[in-house]
Amino acid sequence: MNVFVIGIGHIGGSMAIDIKAAFNEAKVYGIDKNEEHLDKSLSLGVIDEKSTYSSLSEADVVIIAIPVDVTVAELPKVLDEVNEHCLVFDVSSTKEQLCKVVSKHKNRRNYLATHPIAGTEFSGPEAAIANLFRDKTNIICEVEKTAFKLQEKAMNIFNRLGMRIRYMDPESHDKHIAYVSHLSHISSFMLGKTVIEKEKNERDIFDMAGSGFASTVRLAKSSPAMWAPIFEQNKENVIESLEEYIANLTQFKELMEHNDFSKIFQEMKETNYIKSILKGIA
């Protein structure tokens, strides 16, 4: 099985590692515009060989793991190159625009739109690790538009990687993921920004920061090259979620200004419900 991974970073590289471990017959070819990343992933044993688009016709599986804006540009080109038995899937955090851009492509049936919810704040080939996808959710959109045999091929891979499968339409995916993922990244980046601005001349202050602060700003370590395009592609949904978040923060501030700490207590009490939601997530 010839597996071509385009973009050997945290997700693409981790997938390469798991596929090589799960399928004896798999050979993983890496494609990346960053030559250093390619060399690094070769020396780390994440990929078996470097490759280019001109070899894509030999692929049995192509995995696209690059920023979402680049994916929108590259996916049609990849579909142009592959043979009729090749499965192409991407792993990006937005799905609507991507599904739209290939909806009329003659090889649409080779493509499966997926979003494995497994990323962390790390990026690059050094962040490729084994078993990243075990017990993680993989959201699949428009499954009915993919050829049966290629659906089967994809499920076989995802099962061997240990993922839970959920099916969803791309519009719903993008709407909900704005709340449970994209908004978290903005809240974290802006929290980091607020504190850095305040304390930039007082580095000692960070000695006062505990594990709670570390946890809430963890996502502010994430790659801007990955996240700016996600916010752009999911603009409407993200803005809506941000507006609701800002409204809630403003209301909280007003409650404080009016010394209504019993209402603040109540709000927090109700939000403690998050405990039951978080059971089972990382």
Added chain:
Amino acid sequence: MNVFVIGIGHIGGSMAIDIKAAFNEAKVYGIDKNEEHLDKSLSLGVIDEKSTYSSLSEADVVIIAIPVDVTVAELPKVLDEVNEHCLVFDVSSTKEQLCKVVSKHKNRRNYLATHPIAGTEFSGPEAAIANLFRDKTNIICEVEKTAFKLQEKAMNIFNRLGMRIRYMDPESHDKHIAYVSHLSHISSFMLGKTVIEKEKNERDIFDMAGSGFASTVRLAKSSPAMWAPIFEQNKENVIESLEEYIANLTQFKELMEHNDFSKIFQEMKETNYIKSILKGIA
């Protein structure tokens, strides 16, 4: 050494455990208005005996680990009861009001204002664990107002528990802790609220949440009984930090509305600086 712990929860209980482990001669007495918590901590071996304020005159050390509003009310009463060799310290997250309330107390020299930055989202005696304080920062305010011998007694305890000591005036403590701790809790609670409100009828959606979401809303599991009084006592500083946070979020939203994703990229890139700050924190 008779150690009285008032409030046997996550912090008070964990301190009891470590002190018993570090000092053979220590006997830990628990005082708590919640009788269930007392029984629980006795059966867990967190304390040696239940006690009451009427025995405080026999104490060598009193640790106050109750919500900050109750601490303000109780600290003067505790100082009324203790003998001249007794060290009294609290562990609360705000320091200014507390230092003020005892500034004229005849036994002010028995008191040391401390804030061990070691809490988590857990609470209650079941959350008492060993080694919670190892390598954590302990902020001490107005050290010069505590009797020399009692400063020494306190340092001996904190060293044996493995804490780093930092000295600070109570006003600075409360100002900075608003940014590196209190604001994180509000950002987390309001993020949890925003997502719960949006998705309350669609529980499946939380299957889409990954470790990033879990990390940013972790603090929304925290105890409202502990946090509402903290926000109340540190009202001015917390409101200021909230205003700056809301302004940054609003600016981010406006950049999105104006499609200025290169500026968004830049903002995130600069905030990635948080990586170097977080090194060494949990």
